[in-house]
Amino acid sequence: MLNQSNQLDLMFQALADPARRMMVNRLCHGPASVSELAGPLTMSLPSVMQHLQVLELSGLVQSQKVGRVRTCTIDREVLSLAEQWISDRRALWGRRLDALGDYLADNPEEPDTIQTETSQGGEQ
Amino acid sequence: MLNQSNQLDLMFQALADPARRMMVNRLCHGPASVSELAGPLTMSLPSVMQHLQVLELSGLVQSQKVGRVRTCTIDREVLSLAEQWISDRRALWGRRLDALGDYLADNPEEPDTIQTETSQGGEQ
Numbered sequence: 001m002l003n004q005s006n007q008l009d010l011m012f013q014a015l016a017d018p019a020r021r022m023m024v025n026r027l028c029h030g031p032a033s034v035s036e037l038a039g040p041l042t043m044s045l046p047s048v049m050q051h052l053q054v055l056e057l058s059g060l061v062q063s064q065k066v067g068r069v070r071t072c073t074i075d076r077e078v079l080s081l082a083e084q085w086i087s088d089r090r091a092l093w094g095r096r097l098d099a100l101g102d103y104l105a106d107n108p109e110e111p112d113t114i115q116t117e118t119s120q121g122g123e124q
Numbered sequence: 125m126l127n128q129s130n131q132l133d134l135m136f137q138a139l140a141d142p143a144r145r146m147m148v149n150r151l152c153h154g155p156a157s158v159s160e161l162a163g164p165l166t167m168s169l170p171s172v173m174q175h176l177q178v179l180e181l182s183g184l185v186q187s188q189k190v191g192r193v194r195t196c197t198i199d200r201e202v203l204s205l206a207e208q209w210i211s212d213r214r215a216l217w218g219r220r221l222d223a224l225g226d227y228l229a230d231n232p233e234e235p236d237t238i239q240t241e242t243s244q245g246g247e248q
Contacts (some may be wrong), residue, residue, distance in 0.1 A: 005142045012140035018129045021209070028216035076217050083210040085145070086203060092152035093200050 004081070007059060011082050014058035019043065020051050027061060027074040034063075034070045128205070131183060135206050138182035143167065144175050151185060151198040158187075158194045 014020055023037045038048040052072065055061035060079060063072040138144055147161050162172040176196065179185035184203060187196040 005145075008145065009140050009142065012136045015210075016133050016136035016140060018133065021129075021132065025213060025216070028213045074217065076214065079210060079214060079217075083207060083214065086139075086207040086210070089149060089152045090200065090203060090207065092149070093198065093203075 007078070007081065008085055010058035011060060011078065014054050014060055015082065017051065017054075019048075020055055023048075023051060023055060023072075024060060024074060024079075027072055031071050031073045034072065037072060131202070131205065132209055134182035135184060135202065138178050138184055139206065141175065141178075143172075144179055147172075147175060147179060147196075148184060148198060148203070151196055155195050155197045158196065161196060 015024070019041050022040060026032055026037055026040075034045070034048060034052065037052070038045055041048060052061065052063065056063060058078070059075055061072050061074055063070050065071075139148070143165050146164060150156055150161055150164075158169070158172060158176065161176070162169055165172060176185065176187065180187060182202070183199055185196050185198055187194050189195075
């Protein structure tokens, strides 16, 4: 079992490629065979299989071979993990803006002091 | 200027590392100096600077040096791009589920035919 941090590593890594994002995009319309995934991509089938392997390792995509046809599906819950991580961070940012607004309302005369750094050491 | 696909590549790549996600998380609480970002990370300052460089290249983080202090901030709009890409894909998936529900309602006797593959070629 992957822990959540490892899964986020693999998932964001999997999404960091335009061909893999195209494959995820296609699979969000429904299951597809490998040749259907390869259709719009200008690359060899072995390259498509390599990208598919990265997607499968991340948990974003599962595939099953029946006869000679490998059918791929997206795991929506795994995709949600990535979305959730980002939206949680954006929520933190929103709360920080609220706090900053409160601070500025309470301290209208000294807005320049908010980010003051006092250390005189090396690169901080 | 990066096009949007390149920016998504760099952004998802930037988020595919636990140390960089910790830095993003910290910056969502407000601007921070490099030493503040380094504080909770068990790595050398040069390593922190390398991670910061990846974050800056992706556009997620900006930094400015005043005197000896480099202060880093998050770019919320860039973080939103990544979130938007994922939520758009999830929306596609939701529409696909709706269509599947409609299909099953209209064809209650033959649910097994939905994903049938007919090709007899190689790995499909």
